[in-house]
Amino acid sequence: MLTIHNVSKQTGISVRTLRYYEEIGLLLPIAKTEGGHRIYGENELKMLQQIVFLKALGFKLKEIQTLINHSWEWEASLDHQLAFIAEEQRKLQQMKSAILGLKNASAIEGGLTEPLIQKYIKLSSQERDKKQAFRKQIFTATEIGLIQKLPNLNRNDPNSLEWIGLLGQLEQLRKESPEAHSVQCIIKRMMEKAEVEYKGNDTFLEKIWAIRRSPHKSEQMGLYALEEDFLHFIERAFHIYEAKNQTLGKPQT
Known part of the structure; x- marks a missing residue:
């Protein structure tokens, strides 16, 4: 388990960005401590890697959210992204x-x-x-x-x-x-x-x-x-x- 600050140091993603991802429901912490510190597990780190990768491909956050939820047509999405590029x-x-x-x-x-x-x-x-x-x-x-x-x-x-x-x-x-x-x-x-x-x-x-x-x-x-x-x-x-x-x-x- 890692706190939000540890995740930020390990991944290079700012704390502010991680909080924004939580705000829009893209990446939620697994739990919060009694002091209110956000805690992330292994699955959340893997999901964060996916988000970073998809952002690098040029996908928007709303598209990434749909992709991660597995309700997106990957082939059509990639074709669309190639056309955009x-x-x-x-x-x-x-x-x-x-x-x-x-x-x-x-x-x-x-x-x-x-x-x-x-x-x-x-x-x-x-x-x-x-x-x-x-x-x-x-x-x-x-x-x-x-x-x-x-x-x-x-x-x-x-x-x-x-x-x-x-x-x-x-x-x-x-x-x-x-x-x-x-x-x-x-x-x-x-x-x-x-x-x-x-x-x-x-x-x-x-x-x-x-x-x-x-x-x-x-x-x-x-x-x-x-x-x-x-x-x-x-x-x-x-x-x-x-x-x-x-x-x-x-x-x-």
């Missing part, structure tokens, strides 16, 4: 994607600002069906497959992170001349990536760049809209690179 995982993934997107947008823009947050909120609220419909109007079935290869603010894969990093570097160099060596080195890397990732799909890249140049179309497409002045800077730098190297294709994100 899957939904929570989906929500957490959405939260993770949103946080990554905001961090990556900040990396491109050089810091978090209220306009940036508002722009990202607007982008995030864009309905998936509308984005898909817009894409089907412009791209072929093969090109729609290539869209999945585009860098995405909401991902942290190496390809997306490198594109975001390159844009962030260009943003920091906007006051430089598009002809500057530092700018041209970044454009060169963009061209190398585009060549590797979209080789033979120049038409696709032309379409993406045309959409990129329009904030409204970028939004419809589901792309993070870059500032018009920044896009002009990139385009001027690209034309300089193209003139020097006589290559085709344009950088995109």
Whole structure:
């Protein structure tokens, strides 16, 4: 037999919690001493272990009470709990994607600002069906497959992170001349990536760049809209690179 304080020390469950379990009828002491101290036996300790285990699985106290009373359908209950966990995982993934997107947008823009947050909120609220419909109007079935290869603010894969990093570097160099060596080195890397990732799909890249140049179309497409002045800077730098190297294709994100 153990007093409530001994049970608390042995299990790590607070005295306050044990008293609450008694209050709601979930776990009753086997007896009370003349001094009013609650006494728990071996069966009560086993039941407490069950309660702790079921709580760890995510069950609510009312559900646990029914489960312990053996009137609950265990299979259906576990299936329900699995569905609940899957939904929570989906929500957490959405939260993770949103946080990554905001961090990556900040990396491109050089810091978090209220306009940036508002722009990202607007982008995030864009309905998936509308984005898909817009894409089907412009791209072929093969090109729609290539869209999945585009860098995405909401991902942290190496390809997306490198594109975001390159844009962030260009943003920091906007006051430089598009002809500057530092700018041209970044454009060169963009061209190398585009060549590797979209080789033979120049038409696709032309379409993406045309959409990129329009904030409204970028939004419809589901792309993070870059500032018009920044896009002009990139385009001027690209034309300089193209003139020097006589290559085709344009950088995109």
